[in-house]
Amino acid sequence: MPCALELTEVHxxxxxxxxxxxxxxxxxxxxDAGFRVGMTSNGERGERVMGDCAAAALDRVNFSIFGTPASELADVQHPRYRNPVLAQRRIDALERSMAACETHGVKASANIVVPDYTHAPRVHRLLDEFSPNLTVRLLMSLDHGDSSITAIERILAERCAVAEAHYVTAGGSNSRTAYRLPDCRRILFKHIRPVRLPQTCAGCRFNNGTDCEEGFYGVRLYYDRTGTWQVGVCIQRMDLCLPLEEFLTSPVRAEIIGLRNAEYTRLRARPVG
Ligand code: SF4
Incomplete structure (x- = not known):
């Protein structure tokens, strides 16, 4: 499927x-098929598998960081982790996984979702605890919208962060602004652009200013319970999933490539500044 969409990376x-x-x-x-491979992980078994993944040339891991101490993690986690002892084990596993990345030469970054400003103390504490060499990505919460964006902007201002670059993924809603802190730490603020697939999204009931949370982010490949690979274009519209074979010959494939090429051309033509 990556070749069918002219992709260079698998995540x-x-x-x-x-x-x-x-x-x-x-x-x-x-x-071996020519793709750069990244991973998003909570670090659960990273320590055990990172050596083999590094040998296989895994490029990077984005670790999902929830919060420390264990009592705080226990509060926001699945009922299985509400027990602070289990939560502490999970935090320890995450730290070992991050250390394993360093040992095996796999790039690592920390993803922190910021729902609103009540999370500011947690984010500041994590920033203080992490090595300045670790890239931190502050993620807006799709469920919290503007309060999430405002909170991240306040936190960045409190750290005296200075914006130095803006990255946009052509043909997808992912965009990042890179900030530099006085201690030289790099922080990425990941946010969502309102990108839509021209035909597929046109008739969608969520296609308005408030109900479409993620926009068109890219394609996801799922393996369903019947053993069929499914291609999804939207986390809110799983009914739009197509079996892989069907997707490869569907107009959606051409629609995705067309959107990307048109956006790429438009973005390249835009004056920088
Ligand atoms: S919810 Fe999904 S299908 Fe609907 S407009 Fe948004 S991206 Fe398109």
Whole structure:
């Protein structure tokens, strides 16, 4: 499918990719096929699999950071983790996974979702705890919208962060602004652009200023309970998923490539500044 969409990168997400018994093998298959491979992980089994993933040339891991101490993690987690002892184990596993990345030469960054300004103390504490060499990405919460964006902007201002670059993914809603802190730490503020697929989104009931949370972010590949690979274009509209074989010959494939090419041309033509 990546070739069908002229992609250069595969990103492993989940569930939790490090729990997949063949995560290193899958990484190697994708790398051997010519793709850069990244992963988003909560670090659950990263310590055990990172050596093999690094050998398979995994490029980077974006670790999802919830919060410390354990009592705080227990508060915001699945009922299974409300027990602070289990939460502490999870935090320890995450720290070991991040250390394993360093040991094996895999790039690592920390993703912190900021729902609103009540999370500012947690974010500041995490920024103080992490090594300045670790890239931190502050993610807006789709559920919290403007209060999330305002909170991130306040936190960045409190750290005296200075914006130095803006990155836009052509043909997808992902965009990032890079900030530099006085201690030279790099922070990325990840936000969402209101990108739509011209035909697929035109008739969608969520296609308005408030109900479409993520816009068109890109395609996701799912393996369903019947053993069929499904291609999804929207997390809010799983009914739009197509079996892989059907997707490859559908107009949606051309629509995705066309949107990307048109946006790329438009963005390249835009004056910088
Ligand atoms: S919810 Fe999904 S399908 Fe609907 S407009 Fe948004 S991106 Fe398009």
């Amino acid at each position: 492993l997400t989940g569930g939790e990719p490090t729990l997949h018994p063949a995560v290193a093998t899958l990484t190697k298959i994708a790398v």
